[in-house]
Amino acid sequence: MEVTILGCYSATPRTFNNPTSQVLEINNHLFLIDCGEGTQVQLRKRKIKFSRIKHIFISHLHGDHFFGLIGLISTFGLLDRKTELHIHGPKGIKDIILLQLKLSKSWTGYPLYFHELDTTTPELIFEDEKVTVETIPLAHRVYANGYFFKEKEGDRKLLINEVQQYEIDVAYYRSIKKGKDVTLEDGTVIPNEKLTAPPENPKSYAFCSDTVYKPEIAEQIQGVTGLYHESTFLEQHQHLCEKTKHSTAKEAAQIAKAANAQQLILGHYSTRYGNIEVFKEEAQTVFENVILAEDGKVISFE
Amino acid sequence: MEVTILGCYSATPRTFNNPTSQVLEINNHLFLIDCGEGTQVQLRKRKIKFSRIKHIFISHLHGDHFFGLIGLISTFGLLDRKTELHIHGPKGIKDIILLQLKLSKSWTGYPLYFHELDTTTPELIFEDEKVTVETIPLAHRVYANGYFFKEKEGDRKLLINEVQQYEIDVAYYRSIKKGKDVTLEDGTVIPNEKLTAPPENPKSYAFCSDTVYKPEIAEQIQGVTGLYHESTFLEQHQHLCEKTKHSTAKEAAQIAKAANAQQLILGHYSTRYGNIEVFKEEAQTVFENVILAEDGKVISFE
Structure with a gap:
């Protein structure tokens, strides 16, 4: 299992950082999670084959998490893709994409399926012989859900x-x-x-962005291998978390600890802090195994 | 008068080139023309002040010309812009933007005006004491119009x-x-x-992208100072122009010649040609003063 961070900064645009998007390789699946503006260019830079992406999971409809989706869908069309593509995301995502395709008369030549989400409890949204994907209900300013990817137990x-x-x-x-x-x-x-x-222990990955501190997440993802949890702020700006519905690095670490996670990955940093190391330091006061997401970083889980 | 090319490649995404967007500085106005994905990042890189942009002109609703608009509008909001913003573009552009703002609950805190276009003849769409802007009807696969920016004659x-x-x-x-x-x-x-x-001769700039060869353009923009005209293909691929409704470098030069333009700027190159110099060579068989648009290039008109 391996995660490639394409972008991990929060909404304010930066010259050399990218908004949220990740590629998760799990049991031979290649899942794209969130798709901020410019994601297609990041995929190219990382030489990730477009045709291997068959499922895209969008957490919520804030721009820094999905404004790159229409561009990617259009480019797949221009490149004459034939493979089907599944978009999982909040209600409304289908209207947004179809309106743009309609007005640009750019219908895709490949099958495009939308799976709109509006769940308040964890829901199984994908399953095949190798993996399952569940929603993780989050609490943000708009409807948001994370995703819990689990390998199925393999053969002995x-x-x-x-x-x-x-x-x-x-x-x-x-x-x-x-x-x-x-x-x-x-x-x-x-x-x-x-x-x-016995077979290898199945691995799992939880993607939680954006949300206020929500202890129920830890219950759902018990024993998770890799947990990506946003940490927009530090504890000193806790009051901004309430206002903007985000989490601190410490709260992310509390989720990781309560979930008995193996590895915590932080991201979605507010640009107010000059150095992102401070997020790691704060999280490690609660949970030891912390990695800072950074554009282009590849994180493997052995 | 000065044009900054933020991006000038055609739709297929490239790792190090950007889709169409330009900034035109004319008589103290700063106009943004087209807004492909990633334009906000290019504006930042070129250190162009967001607050100086009060009018954005979109030529047509193909992704490589407007997928960056929603991101820019949202970012203006995040940065607490108060200055009004006018969007000029084809019918439908308002629905696309408003649907996304609605679903992301990201209403802008600044006045946002849409001026939807659907013209078959040149139309005056903006006028103040310094400049006028007219539409230039184009012929493309979807409704498209260029823009003709003219300085008003100054004082003696x-x-x-x-x-x-x-x-x-x-x-x-x-x-x-x-x-x-x-x-x-x-x-x-x-x-x-x-x-x-006598006052200085007023300058003018015509932006024509994307379109098949359309001689009427030359009549409308007689004596234009700077003409940006797309040249997606070379003459050897003329048949593709018919199919995709684009122009060759030679056709762009024919428009420049017939319009008695001072300067022709080429752009919107198909990625099939390794070296863009070939576009200049072909155009110069018809019209001498040719500049190749390239990302980041600044073109001044004295």
């Missing part, structure tokens, strides 16, 4: 020396990996635990 | 030595500059031509 791992010792036919390997015991020709039953090791 | 220039020789009171200077004769106390009439020189 074949202990190849053991399997060969019993001269088991290759045809059985698949069922053994699924956990089946094996009955030899002489009737002996070899229990699966002798032939396999 | 006082020949200060002459004026002082006749001991004319300062109180008369304003009327002399407006062209009035002066009657001295002894009844002698001094004709205005003795006291003033």
Whole structure:
């Protein structure tokens, strides 16, 4: 599992930083999360193949999280994309995109599906044999939800020396990996635990931006591998969190701690602080494993 | 008069080039023309003061000419702008912007006016004591119009030595500059031509993007100082012009020649040509004074 930060600053535009967007690679899926203005250029700079992106998840309809979406959708069309594209995002996102496509007479030549969200409790919005995606209800100035991406538990791992010792036919390997015991020709039953090791622990990633401090998040994402949680302000500006519905670095760390997260990633920094290291310092008073998101940073979870 | 090219490439996104946007400084006005994705960042990079922009002119609703508008409008709001802003552009532009402001609950704190256009003949859309702006009807795949910016003729220039020789009171200077004769106390009439020189020739700028070759443009903009005319293709790809409703470099030069323009600026290059010098070479077979628009280039008209 790997996250590439395309942009992680809050709304005020900066010359050399980009608004929120991330690419999550999880169990061979490539998910784009949020899509601020200029995201298509950042994807190009990071040499991320457009055609691998089949799902885009938008957290809320503030510009710094979705103004780049229409450009990306249009560019996919110009590049003659055929692969379908799914947009998950708040109610209204479909109207915004379709109105622009209509007025520019730029209908896409590929199937474009909208999945509009309006949830107050966690909701399963995507599932296949490899991953699930749930919404994480957030509390912001407009409707907002985060996303909780989870790998499904994989197959058990074949202990190849053991399997060969019993001269088991290759045809059985698949069922053994699924956990089946094996009955030899002489009737002996070899229990699966002798032939396999447990699968790797499935990894998970929670994306929470933008929101006030919301302890329920921690309950939902218990044991999460990587938690991205916004930290627009420091504790000294707590009063601005109430007003603008954002969190402090310390509050983000409290969510990480309560969720027993392995790794906390901070981002969405207000531009009032000269140096983003202060966010890390404040968060580490509560939770040790903190990484600062920065444009272009790639974070791997082993 | 001065034009700053913020971006001048055609729709396919490039890593290091920007879609169409220009800033025209004319008689102390600062006009923004077109606003492709990322324009707000380009304005910042060029250190152009946001508050000086009071009018934005959008040529048509293709993404590479206006996807940056909503971001700019929002940013003006975040920065607590109070100055009014006028958006001139095709019908539908108001719906697109207002829908996004509504869904993001990001109403601007400054007066925002829309002037929607749907003209088939040149129309005067702005006039004050210093400049006029007319639409230039274009022919593209969607409704499109260019813009013709003209300085008004200024006052005549006082020949200060002459004026002082006749001991004319300062109180008369304003009327002399407006062209009035002066009657001295002894009844002698001094004709205005003795006291003033003609005003500077007013300058003008025509912005024509995107369009098929349209000879009527040249009639409308006779004697234009600076003509920006798109040249998406070279003559060898003339057939693509018909299909996509664009012009070749040669056709742009034919417009410049027929209009008796002083200067032709080319732009909106298709990315299929490795080197943009080929556009200049082709245009110069018809019209000598050719400049290639490039991101960040500043073109002054003396």
